[in-house]
Amino acid sequence: xxxxxxxxxxxxxxxxxxxxxxxxxxxxxxxxxxxxxxxxxxxxxxxxxxxxxxxxxxxxxxxxxxxxxxxxxxxxxxxxxxxxxxxxxxxxxxxxxxxxxxxxxxxxxxxxxxxxxxxxxxxxxxxxxxxxxxxxxxxxxxxxxxxxxxxxxxxxxxxxxxxxxxxxxxxxxxxxxxxxxxxxxxxxxxxxxxxxxxxxxxxxxxxxxxxxxxxxxxxxxxxxxxxxxxxxxxxxxxxxxxxxxxxxxxxxxxxxxxxxxxxxxxxxxxxxxxxxxxxxxxxxxxxxxxxxxxxxxxxxxxxxxxxxxxxxxxxxxxxxxxxxxxxxxxxxxxxxxxxxxxxxxxxxxxxxxxxxxxxxxxxxxxxxxxxxxxxxxxxxxxxxxxxxxxxxxxxxxxxxxxxxxxxxxxxxxxxxxxxxxxxxxxxxxxxxxxxxxxxxxxxxxxxxxxxx
Amino acid sequence: xxxxxxxxxxxxxxxxxxxxxxxxxxxxxxxxxxxxxxxxxxxxxxxxxxxxxxxxxxxxxxxxxxxxxxxxxxxxxxxxxxxxxxxxxxxxxxxxxxxxxxxxxxxxxxxxxxxxxxxxxxxxxxxxxxxxxxxxxxxxxxxxxxxxxxxxxxxxxxxxxxxxxxxxxxxxxxxxxxxxxxxxxxxxxxxxxxxxxxxxxxxxxxxxxxxxxxxxxxxxxxxxxxxxxxxxxxxxxxxxxxxxxxxxxxxxxxxxxxxxxxxxxxxxxxxxxxxxxxxxxxxxxxxxxxxxxxxxxxxxxxxxxxxxxxxxxxxxxxxxxxxxxxxxxxxxxxxxxxxxxxxxxxxxxxxxxxxxxxxxxxxxxxxxxxxxxxxxxxxxxxxxxxxxxxxxxxxxxxxxxxxxxxxxxxxxxxxxxxxxxxxxxxxxxxxxxxxxxxxxxxxxxxxxxxxxxxxxxxxxxxxxxxxxxxxxxxxxxxxxxxxxxxxxxxxxxxxxxxxxxxxxxxxxxxxxxxxxxxxxx
Numbered sequence: 001x002x003x004x005x006x007x008x009x010x011x012x013x014x015x016x017x018x019x020x021x022x023x024x025x026x027x028x029x030x031x032x033x034x035x036x037x038x039x040x041x042x043x044x045x046x047x048x049x050x051x052x053x054x055x056x057x058x059x060x061x062x063x064x065x066x067x068x069x070x071x072x073x074x075x076x077x078x079x080x081x082x083x084x085x086x087x088x089x090x091x092x093x094x095x096x097x098x099x100x101x102x103x104x105x106x107x108x109x110x111x112x113x114x115x116x117x118x119x120x121x122x123x124x125x126x127x128x129x130x131x132x133x134x135x136x137x138x139x140x141x142x143x144x145x146x147x148x149x150x151x152x153x154x155x156x157x158x159x160x161x162x163x164x165x166x167x168x169x170x171x172x173x174x175x176x177x178x179x180x181x182x183x184x185x186x187x188x189x190x191x192x193x194x195x196x197x198x199x200x201x202x203x204x205x206x207x208x209x210x211x212x213x214x215x216x217x218x219x220x221x222x223x224x225x226x227x228x229x230x231x232x233x234x235x236x237x238x239x240x241x242x243x244x245x246x247x248x249x250x251x252x253x254x255x256x257x258x259x260x261x262x263x264x265x266x267x268x269x270x271x272x273x274x275x276x277x278x279x280x281x282x283x284x285x286x287x288x289x290x291x292x293x294x295x296x297x298x299x300x301x302x303x304x305x306x307x308x309x310x311x312x313x314x315x316x317x318x319x320x321x322x323x324x325x326x327x328x329x330x331x332x333x334x335x336x337x338x339x340x341x342x343x344x345x346x347x348x349x350x351x352x353x354x355x356x357x358x359x360x361x362x363x364x365x366x367x368x369x370x371x372x373x374x375x376x377x378x379x380x381x382x383x384x385x386x387x388x389x390x391x392x393x394x395x396x397x398x399x400x401x402x403x404x405x406x407x408x409x410x411x412x413x414x415x416x417x418x419x420x421x422x423x424x425x426x427x428x429x430x431x432x433x434x435x436x437x438x439x440x441x442x443x444x445x446x447x448x449x450x451x452x
Numbered sequence: 453x454x455x456x457x458x459x460x461x462x463x464x465x466x467x468x469x470x471x472x473x474x475x476x477x478x479x480x481x482x483x484x485x486x487x488x489x490x491x492x493x494x495x496x497x498x499x500x501x502x503x504x505x506x507x508x509x510x511x512x513x514x515x516x517x518x519x520x521x522x523x524x525x526x527x528x529x530x531x532x533x534x535x536x537x538x539x540x541x542x543x544x545x546x547x548x549x550x551x552x553x554x555x556x557x558x559x560x561x562x563x564x565x566x567x568x569x570x571x572x573x574x575x576x577x578x579x580x581x582x583x584x585x586x587x588x589x590x591x592x593x594x595x596x597x598x599x600x601x602x603x604x605x606x607x608x609x610x611x612x613x614x615x616x617x618x619x620x621x622x623x624x625x626x627x628x629x630x631x632x633x634x635x636x637x638x639x640x641x642x643x644x645x646x647x648x649x650x651x652x653x654x655x656x657x658x659x660x661x662x663x664x665x666x667x668x669x670x671x672x673x674x675x676x677x678x679x680x681x682x683x684x685x686x687x688x689x690x691x692x693x694x695x696x697x698x699x700x701x702x703x704x705x706x707x708x709x710x711x712x713x714x715x716x717x718x719x720x721x722x723x724x725x726x727x728x729x730x731x732x733x734x735x736x737x738x739x740x741x742x743x744x745x746x747x748x749x750x751x752x753x754x755x756x757x758x759x760x761x762x763x764x765x766x767x768x769x770x771x772x773x774x775x776x777x778x779x780x781x782x783x784x785x786x787x788x789x790x791x792x793x794x795x796x797x798x799x800x801x802x803x804x805x806x807x808x809x810x811x812x813x814x815x816x817x818x819x820x821x822x823x824x825x826x827x828x829x830x831x832x833x834x835x836x837x838x839x840x841x842x843x844x845x846x847x848x849x850x851x852x853x854x855x856x857x858x859x860x861x862x863x864x865x866x867x868x869x870x871x872x873x874x875x876x877x878x879x880x881x882x883x884x885x886x887x888x889x890x891x892x893x894x895x896x897x898x899x900x901x902x903x904x905x906x907x908x909x910x911x912x913x914x915x916x917x918x919x920x921x922x923x924x925x926x927x928x929x930x931x932x933x934x935x936x937x938x939x940x941x942x943x944x945x946x947x948x949x950x951x952x953x954x955x956x957x958x959x960x961x962x963x964x965x966x967x968x969x970x971x972x973x
Contacts, residue, residue, distance in 0.1 A: 360594035407605045
């Protein structure tokens with residue numbers, strides 16, 4: 001499915017371009033399938049196609065943004081694009097898997113790539129620490145997941161998703177359904193999504209890993225696991241929705257509350273992004289927890305918007321360099337009065353931040369509105385009200401960043417580096433999509449078609 | 453007549469044009485911006501002359517722009533006109549060239565960004581006043597906050613500007629997010645947010661009350677009513693002159709417009725039953741902010757507090773449920789848009805000259821700047837609603853309406869008139885009369901640019917003061933429709949209210965009489 005034949009060791013840049021070509025081909029194939037022209041292969045379903053499309057498209061753009069990096073940055077060995085492609089392959093497999101074993105293997109393949117990506121800057125103590133932390137905690141959660149799967153196999157004698165959906169739908173009334181293994185499964189996924197009781201790894205790992213890896217964790221890795229969760233919820237857990245939806249709602253609410261409060265206290269850029277990612281993960285899970293077709297629609301719409309915004313945001317952050325030492329910005333104040341040195345870049349960043357905050361005319365508002373609609377139609381009135389209040393609180397820390405960008409006096413650094421052309425390619429269209437809800441609604445329109 | 457698409461085109465045109473000019477070429481940039489800001493104004497003014505709401509008879513609305521937007525959610529992009537929205541669109545397009553002229557020299561850096569933000573505000577305002585769909589209104593109502601936030605934070609005069617910008621942003625966002633919840637509820641129960649659909653929906657009283665409160669929170673913050681007014685003086689003081697003009701001239705009106713357009717027609721029962729609450733808050737605001745104006749030492753803060761008082765006359769009129777009160781409130785918003793803009797401009801001229809807004813450094817300006825002092829006198833007299841100026845007409849109408857609705861409140865509000873006379877005269881006295889302050893070493897009277905800013909405002913205030921009929925006319929038809937409509941839905945549950953509305957609905961013509969009566973002044 002994915003062209004990985006490009007993996008000859010050697011020139012990282014060449015590998016990157018080859019990977020781009022492969023991803024582009026895969027994207028075309030995927031589009032082809034969505035358009036229904038060449039339907040082939042197993043497990044064709046619209047939700048998986050949608051998420052796979054997002055994954056491949058996002059991966060393509062991200063790799064494109066990294067291209068300049070491979071050429072300039074010696075700290076990134078040629079393994080970087082390779083691992084990225086491998087992880088992407090794993091996650092696209094995950095989006096459409098039909099067997100618990102495949103699920104586990106694909107998830108582990110992706111996770112191993114992530115551990116390596118976290119620790120890829122070998123000379124850096126922080127990066128190594130991040131990799132180790134991620135590996136230990138990730139291993140623990142995988143163990144739980146595996147335990148859940150083993151229990152399920154022991155109970156039902158099958159690992160096929162469809163069989164389990166059938167089994168659970170016709171579960172004999174005299175036995176209680178296998179809540180425990182399913183909960184273990186859910187918690188394993190919640191760890192990968194960094195939802196609140198299982199989010200402790202996220203700030204440390206995001207902060208320690210180099211920024212390109214962080215971009216991958218925050219955007220694509222999350223999206224892949226999300227695709228899997230959607231798949232599980234609407235197939236296997238479908239029969240037990242009434243039992244698991246409250247759990248999802250609780251985890252989502254906790255993520256939004258604690259993520260918002262956590263982000264308020266952050267001074268370091270990547271920790272801030274980590275908490276912000278926890279919050280947005282919470283919103284998506286809340287949409288899923290609302291259940292029903294509207295919930296699915298809201299989750300898909302929110303993921304799409306989040307993908308656009310975060311790609312844009314990371315593309316921008318990747319292209320920023322402090323002038324005297326050529327390092328990336330580390331703390332929020334490093335973003336300095338970007339407006340004074342590079343107003344276009346500042347405007348793009350501001351549009352993205354406001355969009356993440358959900359301020360009305362921007363895309364993020366539309367996404368939040370969808371989730372609120374889903375929640376209210378599921379009867380979750382108070383929750384919707386609470387979310388609205390928390391959205392205000394989150395506005396505080398986003399516009400605080402806006403203040404750093406626009407209003408502060410220059411302190412120490414001058415940020416000035418023209419954008420790399422590849423980054424421009426990433427940043428300009430998504431900023432435009434962000435600035436207007438209008439073109440975005442055109443993106444939403446095919447969604448119902450995709451979702452059937 | 454297609455009104456909106458050309459207007460939107462003209463309002464969008466400045467963005468590519470200004471971006472095409474290099475940011476440092478101010479001698480091209482400023483005139484270009486000024487010339488770009490005139491066509492939208494003339495277009496909307498021409499629309500106002502040609503506009504005839506009665507002949508179109510589509511419920512008083514002329515639906516002139518509509519696109520299949522978010523069509524999978526049945527949320528179309530609909531802009532429409534009636535007399536009220538037209539008046540406010542003209543006001544916003546009128547204030548844009550004024551803001552550009554006002555910031556001609558006082559904005560010293562990043563001029564292009566500033567001009568772009570001004571045009572962004574204008575675009576949002578056109579959408580807000582033209583929206584026929586609640587979601588579109590909400591979007592533009594909120595969107596306008598972002599450019600104003602940046603204007604205050606970036607070009608404000610002191611370091612406190614950042615706190616002021618934050619306060620402005622957060623107050624308005626908190627207020628309007630409650631409105632968002634109401635919106636979501638309305639959408640889910642009715643399947644649409646189009647006003648003509650929502651008009652026909654009847655809700656049970658408890659829900660209606662809750663929804664009314666959600667909208668009230670948002671509009672009352674914007675207008676602002678007393679417990680929620682904290683952001684306003686700060687924002688005014690810290691904003692550059694053009695920002696203050698925008699805020700006082702048109703942004704505050706979004707709240708009043710929201711009350712008129714959404715709260716009253718959609719929730720007539722709640723509006724009727726909760727009118728005493730609004731009366732009380734308005735009365736509190738009128739008395740409190742009038743007294744607060746008396747003790748201010750900062751000129752801009754004083755005008756800001758007097759704005760709060762005047763805008764609360766508008767809420768008083770809006771909820772009086774009489775055609776006099778409602779019409780008076782709408783005219784008051786327009787007149788306040790002219791008068792307070794003029795006052796803020798005048799203070800801005802002083803600040804440009806002497807770099808201070810503190811009252812104690814000024815005195816005896818009448819001897820140094822006679823033309824300025826003369827124009828300022830008219831504006832201050834208009835601020836205290838002297839008969840013969842535009843402000844007198846609506847204030848009289850509002851008190852008339854309020855007297856019919858609640859005599860006690862009208863009595864209390866009359867004290868506000870006395871207070872406004874007190875602070876206006878005292879303020880003017882300290883500013884222009886007496887010995888020349890020793891702080892004013894160099895002086896110069898108004899130059900051509902400044903004259904061209906103040907003179908039209910002063911002329912308008914005086915002309916409409918003696919002949920207010922053309923200003924009242926566009927409001928008449930939407931008003932009588934609203935009152936008749938309110939009668940229709942209220943009569944279901946509240947007979948005693950219905951009779952009162954009915955009597956007014958029948959005598960909707962009195963408004964015309966009232967206006968001709970006013971024109972005799």
